[in-house]
Amino acid sequence: xxxxxxxxxxxxxxxxxxxxxxxxxxxxxxxxxxxxxxxxxxxxxxxxxxxxxxxxxxxxxxxxxxxxxxxxxxxxxxxxxxxx
Amino acid sequence: xxxxxxxxxxxxxxxxxxxxxxxxxxxxxxxxxxxxxxxxxxxxxxxxxxxxxxxxxxxxxxxxxxxxxxxxxxxxxxxxxxxxxxxxxxxxxxxxxxxxxxxxxxxxxxxxxxxxxxxxxxxxxxxxxxxxxxxxxxxxxxxxxxxxxxxxx
Numbered sequence: 001x002x003x004x005x006x007x008x009x010x011x012x013x014x015x016x017x018x019x020x021x022x023x024x025x026x027x028x029x030x031x032x033x034x035x036x037x038x039x040x041x042x043x044x045x046x047x048x049x050x051x052x053x054x055x056x057x058x059x060x061x062x063x064x065x066x067x068x069x070x071x072x073x074x075x076x077x078x079x080x081x082x083x084x
Numbered sequence: 085x086x087x088x089x090x091x092x093x094x095x096x097x098x099x100x101x102x103x104x105x106x107x108x109x110x111x112x113x114x115x116x117x118x119x120x121x122x123x124x125x126x127x128x129x130x131x132x133x134x135x136x137x138x139x140x141x142x143x144x145x146x147x148x149x150x151x152x153x154x155x156x157x158x159x160x161x162x163x164x165x166x167x168x169x170x171x172x173x174x175x176x177x178x179x180x181x182x183x184x185x186x187x188x189x190x191x192x193x194x195x196x197x198x199x200x201x202x203x204x205x206x207x208x209x210x211x212x213x214x215x216x217x218x219x220x221x222x223x224x225x226x227x228x229x230x231x232x233x234x235x236x237x
Contacts, residue, residue, distance in 0.1 A: 062203065080220075
């Protein structure tokens with residue numbers, strides 16, 4: 001029931017975390033629910049909270065809040081992209 | 085090899101030549117080269133560091149190229165995007181599109197850049213005299229990408 005979570009760029013800096021292995025609690029079955037759960041873990045995690053401009057990817061594809069999260073997934077959270 | 089995400093610089097002339105080498109059906113090659121500027125939002129920029137998401141970055145670029153090839157009849161596409169620390173004047177990105185005529189190659193080149201700007205996971209950290217800061221995404225980049233979804237082209 002574990003997922004790998006990655007954080008990038010300014011979000012990685014704000015959280016002081018690049019990667020973690022996370023055991024999915026019951027009630028967390030979508031990308032949006034996972035984000036909310038993580039955002040409630042403490043003060044700095046509010047960087048993932050509602051109203052913050054955070055994008056998500058599931059298994060290396062852009063994901064929406066309603067997309068499912070399944071054991072073994074690689075989930076990433078990051079700010080809007082600025083390449084090019 | 086269509087897409088490369090790399091720290092190393094690239095040779096623009098060699099990339100353009102490769103797009104039409106031994107392909108006499110190619111009548112047009114359109115290219116875009118993005119460079120690091122020494123100024124951003126009124127601050128001078130000494131250098132920037134590009135972070136990316138290894139794996140997803142390559143996939144997203146390949147997907148963008150596939151979409152371009154679905155929209156236009158193209159003979160070849162090459163996308164190179166660098167990561168790591170770059171200084172003003174350094175090349176960041178190359179997009180080259182080969183086709184029969186200029187119309188589809190100009191359009192596809194612009195499409196690829198507009199989508200790359202909003203969908204490929206890269207982030208810029210700029211070094212300025214006031215300190216290092218992450219570049220904010222621009223709404224104008226979103227609207228540039230959105231116009232391709234209105235079905236006019």
